[in-house]
Amino acid sequence: MVGRPTGSANFQLNSTASFQLSTSSQIVSDGKFSQSATSGAMQKRAAVRERAVWYLFLAPAILLLALFMAVPLYKALELSMYEWKGLLPRAWVGLDNFVELFQDKYFWNALRNTIFFAVAATVGTVGLGLFLALAISRRVPGHGLYRFAFYLPVMLPNVVAAALWTRILEPNFGLLNTFLATIGLGFLAQPWLASIDLSLVSIIAVVVWHYAGFPMIVLLAAIEGISEDLHHAATLDGASEWNRLRYLIVPMIWPVLVSISVVQIIFSLKVFDIVWIMTKGGPADSSSVLGTYLYKRAFEQQEFGYASAVAVAMFAVIFTVTYLYYRLTKVNAVEY
Secondary structure, eight states, rough: OOOOHHHHHHHHHHHHHHHHHHHHHHHHHHHHHHHHHHHHHHEEEEEEEHHHHHHHHHHHHHHHIIIIIIIHHHHHHHHTEOOSSSSSSOOETTTTHHHHHOOOOOHHHHHOOOHHHHHHHHHHHHHHHHHHHHHHHHTTTTHHHHHHHGGGGGGGGHHHHHHHHHHHHOTOHHHHHHHHHTTTTGGGGOOOTOOOTHHHHHHHHHHHHHHHHHHHHHHHHHHHHHHHHHHHHHTTTTOOHHHHHIIIHHHHHHHHHHHHHHHHHHHHTOOHHHHHHHHHTTTTTTOOHHHHHIIIIISSOOOOOHHHHHHHHHHHHOOOOOOHHHHTTTTTOOOO
């Protein structure tokens, strides 16, 4: 006859069973942890491989960027530390060129003109482009012809546009003054490019005419991308044209508006060819900008070290203005 297990035996049996269960649970948990760790490592390796593929695709662009931007910028910064006439050996001057730059009244005059030019040209081209885009988006009769006609000046090379308007604005036999005299408004005729007060303003007007078509096309595409349902909803709410523009169109195209403004600001801050062809920075440096001032110091006065310092300052101005504009405008897409 078999007796029942004593209390001690029951304790041993329970302990053995508990140990086996805990051991099994530990083995299972260790297996799960091992599988999780293996899965995590595989995901990390896949992410690294994917990143490597993207870097591989970006490598040619990065190399070109370094070759045509980083290297020239470094060389300009290096040359700005020297005094160099082009043929004679270079002489190390350290930061003397920058000290002279900050004390140069002609540099500050060129900087003021450049900033004024950039602000006025950007407001003019983007503002006129937006107005034309809004007008064409209303599907007025012949809107396709208008789109082509307003974009046509953009296709002209800068040199051609500058030479054309130099002839038009010529004070004695130019088309503009001749036209004003013909219609009895000869008293409005001005020496547009020979006037200290009007030379830079005249160039800005030419730039606005020349480039307004580009933001027009880009902004027109953005406006036509707005859902018709939103326009119908605005109509049902009784929104006026001004409220439709302020609360619907501008918020929806805001990222595009900011981007096209930045492009125009960068172009305006580094302008050279149009100003040089039309006035060469004159008269009396009234239309001098950083680009023309740099050219004169480098290729007319043979001061390549000092001109390099102007180029470095020019880069710093463009970078700072562009960065601040992006920060202040806070480019965020609006969704409805």
